[in-house]
Every structure is written in C-alpha cells, then in structure tokens.
Amino acid sequence: MAGSDYVMSEIDKALYADTKEIADVLGKHKRTIERIAGDSGWQYIEEATQGKYKKRLYIIAKLPQDIQYAVLCKRRDDDITQFYNEQLYNEQQARIKSNESSQSDGIQASPDAGGNAEIPDRLRPAARNSVRGQSSLADMANQRSSVRTTGKQRRNDCLTEQAEKNPMGQDSGGAAMADGYRSPCDAGLDRFLSGPVCEEDPERARDTGFEASYSLDATLGQPGVRLVDQNTAREVVGQETNLSGFSQKQRSPHNAITIIMRWLAAHPSGKQAKALRDLNHQYAAKKLPSTMMDALDHCKQKSSGKAKTHDILVKSTVENWKVRFKEKGNYIPDVRQKDRTIKPWHVDLVAMLEKNPQKKPVIWMVEQLQAKYGKGISEYMVYRYINGDFSQGDLIKGENSGMQLRAKQAYQPRTSAGLLPWEEVHADGWATHFTAPHPVTGDFVTYEVWDFHDVATRYVPPFGIGLTECFEVIAKGVENAVRDHGVMCILQTDSTKIVKNNAKFTGDPVKSISDKAGITIVHPKTVGNAQANGIAENFHAWLDKESRVLATYQARGQDSLTLRNVKKITAKMVKAANMGELELWDKLKAQAEKVGGGVVFISYHEAVSWLENIRIKWNNKPHRALKKVRDNETQKLRHQTPLECLNEFKANGWEPVMMDEAILVDLFLVHKLVTVKRGMVKPYGGMMFRHPELAHWEGKKVHVAYDSMNYEQVWVKDLKGRLICIAPFLEPTGYRSVSAYEAAEEERAKAQIRNKERQIETIKAKAGIVEHNVIDATPSRGRLKVVQDDGVGAIETPLKPVDFEPAQTEDEAAPMGLLELWGMLLSEEDDDEEELDPKDRTAGL
Secondary structure, three states, rough: OOOOOOOOOHHHHOEEEEEEHHHHHOOOOOOOHHHHHHHHOOOOOEEEEOOOOEEEEEEHHHHOOHHHHHHHHHHHHHHHHHHHHHHHHHHHHHHHHHHHHHHHOOOOHHHOOOOOOOOOOHHHHOOOOOOOOOOOOOHHHHOOOOOOOOOOHHHHOOOHHHHOOOOOOOOOOOOOOOOOOOOOOOOOHHOOOOOOOOOHHHHHHHOEEEEEEEEEEEOOOOOEEEEHHHHHHHHOOOOOOOOOOOOHHHHHOOOOOOOOOOOOOOOOOOOOHHHHHHHHHHHHHHOHHHOOOOHHHOOOOOOOOOOOOOOOOOOHHHHHHHHHHHOOOOOOOOOOOOOOOHHHHHHHHHHHHHHOOOOOOHHHHHHHHHHOOOOOOHHHHHHHHHOOOOHHHHHHHHOOHHHHHHHHOOOOOOOOOOOOOOOOEEEEEEEEEEEEOOOOOOOOOOOOEEEEEEOOOOOOOOOOEEEEOOOOHHHHHHHHHHHHOOOOOOOOOOOOOOOOOOOOOOOOOOOHHHHHHHEEEEOOOOOHHHHHHHHHHHHHHHHHHHHHHOOOOOOOOOOOHHHHHHHHHHHHHHHHHHHHOHHHHHHHHHHHHHHHEEEEEHHHHHHHHHHHHHHHHOOOOOOOOOEEEEEOOOOOOEEEOHHHHHHHHOOOOOOOOOOOOHHHHHHHHEHHHHHHOOOOOOOOOOOOOEHHHHHHHHHOEEEEEEOOOOOOOOEEEOOOEEEEEEEEEOOOOOOOOOOOHHHHHHHHHHHHHHHHHHHHHHHHHHHHOHHOOOOOOOOOOOOOOOEEEOOOOEEEOOOOOOOOOOOOOOOOOOOOOOOHHHHHHHHHHHHHHHHHHEEEHHHHH
C-alpha cells in the first residue's frame, strides 16, 4: 500500500508506527528493521514528507504479535512516565503558588518550600514544538487547540533527559535489551496475547476492547494521545479533578492510583484481568518502569492486615477504586476520623492519672471504670486514650514529684566560661555507700562526707568527714576548702537546715562564718531541685561506682543476700575484737572479703585514707567540662584534669585569697550568746569558765567562742565582736571534763536510749504484754487450784499437791529431846551473826 500524496490525519497516526519507533523499541538499527520488514512483508502505508522521500508507516495491527505488544507497551510506559513527570510539575507549581500567596499576605515563605527555588528540568513537561503535517510554527500555533500530535512524538519530546541517559532506547518496561531484541513470547509473556491486538476496522477494534482515544490534557491544556481501555476511559481520561482542598498526603495516593489505572487501561490486551496478571508478574520480576513501581508502593495511605495473596494488586482493589471515583470524583481514600468527643469516663480517668503517686497499674483503672460505667470500656480503649490523647507530661507529673519529677523535666544548661577558681564553690553531703569501723566502738557504720567543688576547675579540696550531717562536719569542710585555696566568693549548698537560716553560718556579723569571712552562701530557689547542684550530685554518682570495690558496699543494686551475709560477718568481727580473739578476727575478715568480693576496712583512719586517695584520683582524672589538651605521653587529645586546670590558672597569674592563721582559727569557733553570772559563763553542757575580767560584765550578754573539740578554754567577746578575755575551764571536783562535741554525743546517746525505750513499750503494747500478764515462775508451796467455769460462776477446786521429797520411814524418824532442840537453836543464831548482810556484801563488790 502506497500513496505519494497521501497525508494521514492525526487520528489515524495512532494506529501506525514508523521505522524509527520500532527500531527504538526493539533496540536495533533502522536498516535492520527495514530489512526484516521487507523479508517478512509487513504491511505499511507511505506518508508524504517535505522532501522527495516518503516515510513508511507500518500498520500495528498487521505486525507480529510480539512486536505489536512491544510497541504498545513502550507507548504505554512512555505515556505513564510523562504523566508522572507532569504530576510532579503540577505539585511544584501548586507549592510555588501557595508560597506566593503566603508572601502576598505578609507571611515569609520558607526557602525549602520552593518559593524561590528553580524548577528542575526533569519536572517540566517537554515543549511540544513539532507537529507532523504542519509547514510552519505559526500554523502550528494557530491550530494548537485542534491539532493533536501523535502519542509517540509527544512522548519522545518530553523524555529528553531519559533518552540522554539511555541512548539505545532501553526502558525497564519495554522489550528492548542491550544485547538485541528478545521476543516477549520467549520470556513467557505470550499467554497474555490470545488474539489480534487491533484491527483496521474501528468497529472491530471497539469489540476487542481497545480504542484510540484522544483528549486534551486536563492539567496543562496540552494536546495528547492516550491509549485507554474503553471501559475505563471515562474514569481516566478527559475528566478534571479538583484536589485543591486536600493535603499532599491525601493527593499522593490519588496520583499513584491514577497512574496505575492509566497503565491498566492502556494494556495491549484490552482486558483488565490480563492487565492485572501482567502487572503482578512484571512487579515480581521488577521489570516495571520506575514510575509504576513507585506508584504501586504509594497507592495506599497505610498498610494494615495480612494480605491474602502475593499479588501487589488484585481485582477487588481495582473495582473499589472505580466505585470510589464514580462516587467522589477522585481516588483519595476515605480515612475514618478519630472520635474526639469527651466522654464521662474520660474525666474519671484523667483524675486518676493526674494523681497517681503510687503508680497504680492501668488494669486497676480499667476495673474502676468498668465498675462505674459497665463493661463497654475495654482495656484497649483506656490504653489508646492514655497513649494517644492524654498529655504524657501530665502523666509524668501525676506519677512523680520533687526530685523525681525534676529529673524527667527540661533543665537550663549552665556554663563555667569566664569564672576564676574559687569564685563559686558548690557543696553537698554524701552518706557513704559502705560501712567502716566506728572510731570508738568499732561497729561498722556509715559516715557523712561533705565535698566541695570549684565550678571553674572542678577541683575538690579535702573532705569534711563525720558520723552524721551536723554543723561541725560542714564547718570542717569549709575550713579545709579555705585552708586549701583561700576564701571562696560564693558557696552554694542544698537547702539543708544546718546551713540555711542558721546563725552559725549566716545572718550574724559576730558569730556567723559567712559574715566574718565574706562568703556569700546561696541555695537553689526550688527545694528538692537536685539538678541545680548537679556538679556535686554527679560526683556522688562517681563515688558510688568507686565504692563498689569494697566488701561492705550497701547501695542500690547490691545483692541483698550478700549484703546480709557480710553484715553478719562484720558483726562477728566486732564481737571477736572486743573479746580479744585476734586470730578469729583475722579469719572473719578474710571470710568477709571473700563473700563481699572486696576490701574490708579495719579502722576509721583506713576509711578516711581511702577517701582521700579517691579525692586525689578525681583531681587527676580528665573532666569533660574542661577544655581539651594534648597528652604528653600519648600525644592524643583529651580533656584537662581539675588539677591541671587549677595549675594553669595559677600560672596565668591567679592567686588565692588566703587568711591569717589567727583569723582562720577564730573563724570556725562556735559562738554562743551567754549571760555572765557570778563572774562565769556556761556556753554548753553546764561547763563553767571563769576569768576575773568577767566580774565587770556581771548580768550582761556576751559572745562566747569555743572549739567544739577542746574544752580547756573559751574566748569571750562583747556584742560587737571585741575580745574581752580568754577564760579557762573551771575544774570541778568529782566530775570529769568533757568537750562540746562529747557533750553533744552524750545528749544524742540519751535521746537514742529514750527512743529505744519507746520502741520497747510499743512492741509490748502490740503483743499485749502488760505487767499483770507476766507469768511468775517462782515455785510456790501453796496448793494450786483449778478454776472451772460453768457459765454462771467460777468454782475453785483444790488440786492434790505432789510431794517430790522421799517419804521418811519409821526407822529414819527419831524423836528429839528438849535439850537437843535448844542447842540447835543456839547454834543457828551464832551462824546468822557471822554471815554478812546482803547489802554490805553487794557494796563491797
């Protein structure tokens, strides 16, 4: 078939393919296709061109089935790829318009939103500037609204970038191969081709389900050709869909489903079932174009449940999509909105959650709600409300308070940049997580350690160590810090009552440590805010880790059985030491170290020495809050140690503010306001101190300063702090002298004894033990009686006494004369006079 002057209409061109298109699809040269066409006798028509040559257009319906399939699949995939790029372009344009409208309303658009971003070329639809059968660009412009270019020309023009990347015309969805053409029939696809794809007669083409449909692109208004299924033409082509009121997340599945429906409609077989089998087969073999693979992965907003088949797409899903499009005009899935109404049981649940310091389980709350509102409230509903709608911050507040709540909330970070050493020092107390012998009794007890930290260098001066948290221990820690590197400017402690609002530390210009030394003592604004004193708290956590090498470690996480066994062994050690059994003591010590897996301190001084070594270790350990330096030995970067940082400040000219020894001694003396009576002062425990100068101050108030560890003398000052005299201790007769510390220890011991007595009384009351209920085990010579209760009154019945002494026989019982009896009585009186009185005997012991 040939015609020299024949110009084919645009409608007929969709049914033909030229040599170049077939060569691109099969991956062969045009001359090879012409030779195969001549040898096989492919039917064609000739189209007149501008030159003297004519172009052959082969009838697709008369081509071999495998070539028909390959050409139509290539056209379909190109069409889908073009549509995909147009969707991306439309989304970009919509984003630009949204940003422009925001800027016009005074809202600054984000640079990432694409307001000023350049549109990538791959997102722009290719310019359709070449139409066959037109003589000039002007004529093309005049007829642009009515003349439609062929689908092949449009697709080839808009895929310039893809053609550059794949010059051989390869595509993931086509039948072309890099090593030459391979028939789809050979690949097992011949089962999809049960008959002729298309006929010359359009009527017969409609009967087979395939038709060339033409429409304007609804989005861009550009002419285009779509090969679609007749049954789905109305749903895919030529309908405008308004998605302006939907979000990007909702439009994404709509666009993906549209691509899939176009692919199915353009399948060469014209049958939906065959198209689905072909799609699932190619998806499993990963032979679909990248656009189709992406569309299949994003055609749903969510994936839930277990699939009943291994196919990516089934017929029921496609039918549901069609119904959705007919009802709504789009493919956007119907998302069930969450019920946001407040129900009565929500109020009760919120009340339980906002006040739950005991951390009651959710199942308990469910039971309470079901008892009030019925079984309609399930555990799942309660969990869904707690995890979804209820504020997790309120949940934490309901279960925690104080320090535990602070540890779960946001905090304000602080920096020590710009601080000099000893400008600010943080201090806190730590009860040792181990036991050591008492300095007097030898019992294994815990100690109170007060540590001080320079914020600028993280340096720790010597500790203040005592048995309990008291003024003497804290004052000793302050004294050690002042003696080590001078007076600090600011001292921060927690809100302990021993320091806060204590006249010994602050508030009195005569006797308080802070006023006399010029130290500003501060406390965290919020009581229980451990993070405000985090430097000391972190140090205590490190001390806990270091204490785990000791056998007497007794903190959180310690094995309870091992702890009990070690305590039993140490108690036996104390008992053996008191009895002087040194050999047994050594065996018990070795046993305690073996059971506890660590060291056992043998004295108070050994524990203090161990703590001092730990302090030195800290000062020579790199600290992450300090700057990085290069190590002299390893030549690697590491953080400075506190001691290195402190020495660097000294090398740069920093000098500590030291105090004279006399002032330092007076600074830490205990000051007490006392009235002078009879020329003497009594600062503590009835201890009397006398000096002739005090006679002139009779009846007046004075300040008495004394060393809590020494009783020999006191310093008497007037109310302005001027020294009056140094009064020695007045030695009493018949009493021993004690220091203030010993007097305090005695008072504390008495208080402990009183507490123990109260505990004994409480235990007796709980057990029902009273004085008249105590059984007297003293043997009685009287006859015992049995009390029988008949319900009316008690009847006492004497019991028969049992005599345990052997009965005398008549031969052994001899009568005694009167003179013999009188002599026996006289001898007993002499014996009584010779015996000592029991009271005298007790007094002589």
